[in-house]
Amino acid sequence: MKSLDRYIFRQIFTGFVMISLALVCVLWLTQSLRFVEMIVNRGLGIGMFIYFTALLLPNFLTVILPVALFAVITFVYSRLNIDRELPVMRASGMSNWAIAKPALILTACVMMASYSLNLYLVPKSYQLFRELQWELRNSMSHLLLREGAFNELSSKVTVYVRERTQEGQLLGILVHDETIPERPVTLMAERGALVEVDGSARVIMFEGNRQVVDSNTGKFSMLYFDRYTHEIPLKTQTNIQRQPEARELMVEDLLTPQDNPLVGKNDWGKHIVEGHQRLLTPFLCLSNALAALMFLTAGQFSRRGQSRRILLAILGVIFLQVASLGLANVSAKNLQLLPLLYFATLVPIPVSSFFMSWHPRRSPKRMAKELKLAQSGQLEA
Numbered sequence: 001m002k003s004l005d006r007y008i009f010r011q012i013f014t015g016f017v018m019i020s021l022a023l024v025c026v027l028w029l030t031q032s033l034r035f036v037e038m039i040v041n042r043g044l045g046i047g048m049f050i051y052f053t054a055l056l057l058p059n060f061l062t063v064i065l066p067v068a069l070f071a072v073i074t075f076v077y078s079r080l081n082i083d084r085e086l087p088v089m090r091a092s093g094m095s096n097w098a099i100a101k102p103a104l105i106l107t108a109c110v111m112m113a114s115y116s117l118n119l120y121l122v123p124k125s126y127q128l129f130r131e132l133q134w135e136l137r138n139s140m141s142h143l144l145l146r147e148g149a150f151n152e153l154s155s156k157v158t159v160y161v162r163e164r165t166q167e168g169q170l171l172g173i174l175v176h177d178e179t180i181p182e183r184p185v186t187l188m189a190e191r192g193a194l195v196e197v198d199g200s201a202r203v204i205m206f207e208g209n210r211q212v213v214d215s216n217t218g219k220f221s222m223l224y225f226d227r228y229t230h231e232i233p234l235k236t237q238t239n240i241q242r243q244p245e246a247r248e249l250m251v252e253d254l255l256t257p258q259d260n261p262l263v264g265k266n267d268w269g270k271h272i273v274e275g276h277q278r279l280l281t282p283f284l285c286l287s288n289a290l291a292a293l294m295f296l297t298a299g300q301f302s303r304r305g306q307s308r309r310i311l312l313a314i315l316g317v318i319f320l321q322v323a324s325l326g327l328a329n330v331s332a333k334n335l336q337l338l339p340l341l342y343f344a345t346l347v348p349i350p351v352s353s354f355f356m357s358w359h360p361r362r363s364p365k366r367m368a369k370e371l372k373l374a375q376s377g378q379l380e381a
Helices: 003-040 046-054 057-082 085-091 096-137 251-255 265-297 307-333 335-346 348-357 364-376
Strands: 150-154 157-164 170-177 185-197 200-213 220-233
Touching: 003 046, 003 057, 003 096, 046 096, 057 085, 057 096, 057 265, 057 307, 085 096, 085 265, 096 265, 096 348, 170 200, 170 220, 185 220, 251 265, 265 307, 265 335, 265 348, 307 335, 335 348
Parallel strands: none
Antiparallel strands: 150 157, 157 170, 170 185, 185 200, 200 220
């Protein structure tokens, strides 16, 4: 790149990194609030919590990258217009494409990064996220007992824990087991522990009592103990088959959902559209970049500002995003409309390219006059 290209590229790249980091932090914070309950009530460690929520970051980036790219290009080229740098470049003979070269180089890099995310990082990270979430909700349910609440380990077993120490000891335990409907059992103990052994939970309790009521005779019996062990059957991940979501599958699996027995026939359309979106989403980066460049590099300079052009660029990008999301939802129900998704994503690229290439002919005398006026800050629209 020439020194002028490096000057513009440095500004765009710096702004792009800052905006992306800011948006990632905001989205990560808002999404993490959904899982704070795992720390407060379920005793999930800070390290595991950070790892758990960090697995969602690649999914955030697929949305953030096109938005950040559009925002930084709009800001930088608008400032170049306001500072009279862009009119000087144009009046010196540079075409719109030459002026847009640094932004297009960054756009190409962002598109490659977006393809890396869509084709590999997003499905892999989201698959790890879903597997960890499934494990926390099922096979590790005995480790996630909420304090001060009634926890249902199964449809017939309820456990209450007053407090859980850092060592994993449970204080103030109440277990109500209706596995045998005719003889429901209630256990109460001062302290104890809950561990998983071969698909069942074993409650080890100290200093408590065991209460049984025979529903046939109505006879009540109570047994006091110093130490007691009670077996509880658990519904774990080993006997439940998890259905994968579309976001955790590779593109080749999304485009052939009929080959996956875990995907229901009603979800085939959603998976196929998700696969095509993985291939199309990186082109939104190019569409957004060209939309910003078209409105900010084409046309004449105005000392009154670029607010109208910036507004038009923003509205155009919002329209593209809404059209893409709307057509994706419609195409999932009717796959015959899938070409419209390609149309809405790809057509803005040649349209923006045409308007960037087209400009009225100007004589050398007119260009010299514009250069002189631009340098003096007196150029009018």
